[in-house]
Every structure is written in structure tokens, then in C-alpha cells.
Amino acid sequence: MMRNNNHRDTVIEVKGLKKLFGSFTAVDGVSFEVKRGEIFGFLGPNGSGKTTTIRMLLGLLPPSEGTALVLQHDIQRQSRMIRSRLGYMSQKFTLYNDLTVEENLLFYGRAYGLRNKRLKDRIQYVLEMADLKGREHETPPKLSGGWRQRLALGAAILHEPDIVFLDEPTAGVDPLSRRAFWDLLYEISAQGTTIFVTTHYMDEAEHCENLAFIYYGGLIAQGAPGDIKTEHLPGDVVQITPVNATSALAVLNDAQASGMLGDALDINLYGAQIHILTHQAETTRQRVIDTLDHAGERYSDVDVIPPSLEDAFIRLVQAQH
Ligand SMILES: Nc1ncnc2c1ncn2[C@@H]1O[C@H](COP(=O)(O)OP(=O)(O)OP(=O)(O)O)[C@@H](O)[C@H]1O
Ligand SMILES: [Mg+2]
Secondary structure, three states: OOOOHHHOOEEEEEEEEEEEEOOEEEEEEEEEEEEOOOEEEEEOOOOOOHHHHHHHHOOOOOOOEEEEEEOOEEOOOOHHHHHHHEEEEOOOOOOOOOOOHHHHHHHHHHHOOOOHHHHHHHHHHHHHHOOOOOOOOOOHHHOOHHHHHHHHHHHHHOOOOOEEEEEOOOOOOOHHHHHHHHHHHHHHHHOOOEEEEEEOOHHHHHOOOEEEEEEOOEEEEEEOHHHHHHHHOOOEEEEEEEOOHHHHHHHHHHHHHOOOOOOOOEEEEEOOEEEEEEOOHHHHHHHHHHHHHHHOOOEEEEEEEOOOHHHHHHHHHHHHO
16 A cells, blocks of 8 residues: 555645634644545644634634645635535534434435435445444434444445544544444545544554644644654653552652752653653663652552653643743
């Protein structure tokens, strides 16, 4: 499969896109490109401007400034011409609860202009793809969250769009369902559909070919996950699994403040663990052990691990303040 970006055409080209609601800037001049067939991850905390950006790209909301081309068409003037080539699974996606699975797909398929054999074939394809065979006659409230999300995805790609926009499609579903959902995304992407997906999950972000990270309306990083890590995370991470994370963190912060941890760049709580970013992983690891032992802080592990995207984003966000 050809995966070299230079040889793929650009299907979304955004330049200085801005959206103001009154005097509030929701999207602050973002610029990025998406290549055909890629899985592009659009990340950012709540309220950072992801949905607003998607709505502009779909031609549902006029930008205040800037331009964007989607499939070579200007989003302000030519959106209607490409609407049938785009798919959208909105954040609060809508399935009709009083229609069966099959009726939902029929409804969306017809709305997208599919008829007769093509409509039938595509519905069969989606039922198989989403593992909904045998559930055609159930209604969405009877399905588990994972199935509902796959059905909503199926509805968004029935008409074989060039690009599908998925706004937090896996929010609130269990890890196994999320895995199954991403397997579907790979399948759809391998068939040439470009996937623009927003997510809060860092494991999902690692699976994207390219990412853009939006924060308070502005992009603070973009590129392939590996490149973002090497660019923004100089060094390795020492990971500590303490018995009491709060008191261990206080001890390590004190040690860093008095210069006892060497070149520790920053120390962060990471769930029940502590991550220290450092240029000298082995030295820092030994000093952490000495410090914790000296303070009588108990721990089960102190390891050197490669940095994750989450480490990179925590650092990027801290750099903003
Ligand atoms: N129609 C609107 N009028 C006024 N403010 C709005 C409007 N739509 C969005 N906003 C504000 O713009 C900001 C960005 O919202 P947006 O929904 O794009 O964020 P998001 O990144 O999608 O967040 P989430 O992860 O919670 O879905 C928020 O502060 C939101 O309150
Ligand atoms: Mg949103």
C-alpha cells in the first residue's frame, strides 16, 4: 500500500481558519492539511474548538476569517457541490430509536440518494462490517453502546463518501468496543476513505497517521505521532509506581527543587503513577530510588519507559502557561 504522503493528494487544506461567537474566539486561525486516505486525528480538551472546526469544514457554519478547501472546493461558496461526497457522524449522533437497525440504514441511505440494488448492497455491507447481522430488526435502544456507535458509523459511510468526519465517535464505550470500532476505521481507510476523527483517547491518537492538537482554539502541535513525540519530548520517561502517589510526588518535587534529581525536566502525576521526563534516564532513575528510599516512600516499580503522546501533550499544554 502506498503510504508516502508526498504522493497523495490533499483533500482538506485549511488556512488561517477562525471562528468568533460574538467577541469569543472559538477557533483561532488554524492551518493544516489532510491527505487522501489517511486517518487524521484532531485532538484537544473540551471546548477547544474541534466541533466548531468540523462544522465549518462541512459548510454548516461560516468562518469568521480564513479559508478552507475540502475536496478542492471552497467551504464557503461550494460546500453544496460536495455534500454527497462527505460523511458525518456528529458528537451527539442521531439514530432513530423507534426505527429498527435496518430501517435506520434505509432512511440514511435514501437521504444520501442511494436507491434499489446499490442501497440494498450497501446496507448488507454495513450490516456485515458493523457485525449487526441478525440484529436488523432490533431498535437502537436495545443495542449496546458499541453496536450503536458502529451503526452510526455505518450510516455515515453508506454512500461511500470520500471523507468521513467522526466527532468523538468512541466517547463512553468500553475498551473492547473501541478496539472493534478502530478495526473498522482501518478497514474503511484501507478502502481509500479519508477519516477525520476527534478523540480524547491517547491510545487512539497513537493509531492516527497524522494529528493536530488544538488548545483554546489554536493548534499547538501537528504531525505524525512519532514526530510529535521526538519534537516535543527531549528524553525518556522514568515511571514510578508508588504506594501513595500524592506523598511520593511531594517528596520528588522537593528533591527536584533542591537539584537532587539531576536533569529531571518535569514531574507529573499520571493516573496512579508518576512520570519524570529526563535526558539521563538511568541517573535519574537511581536518584529517584535513593530519594524515595531515604524518605521512606514505598513503591512497587521505578522503570525507564519510552515517552507517550500523553507525555508530549502534557508538556505542550504546560508550555502554554
Ligand atoms: N454556537 C455557539 N455560540 C457560542 N459559543 C459557542 C457556540 N458553539 C461553540 N461555542 C463555544 O466555542 C468553544 C469551542 O466549542 P467546540 O464545541 O468547538 O469545542 P470542542 O473542542 O468540540 O469540545 P468538546 O470536546 O467538549 O466537544 C466552546 O467554548 C463553546 O462553548
Ligand atoms: Mg465537540
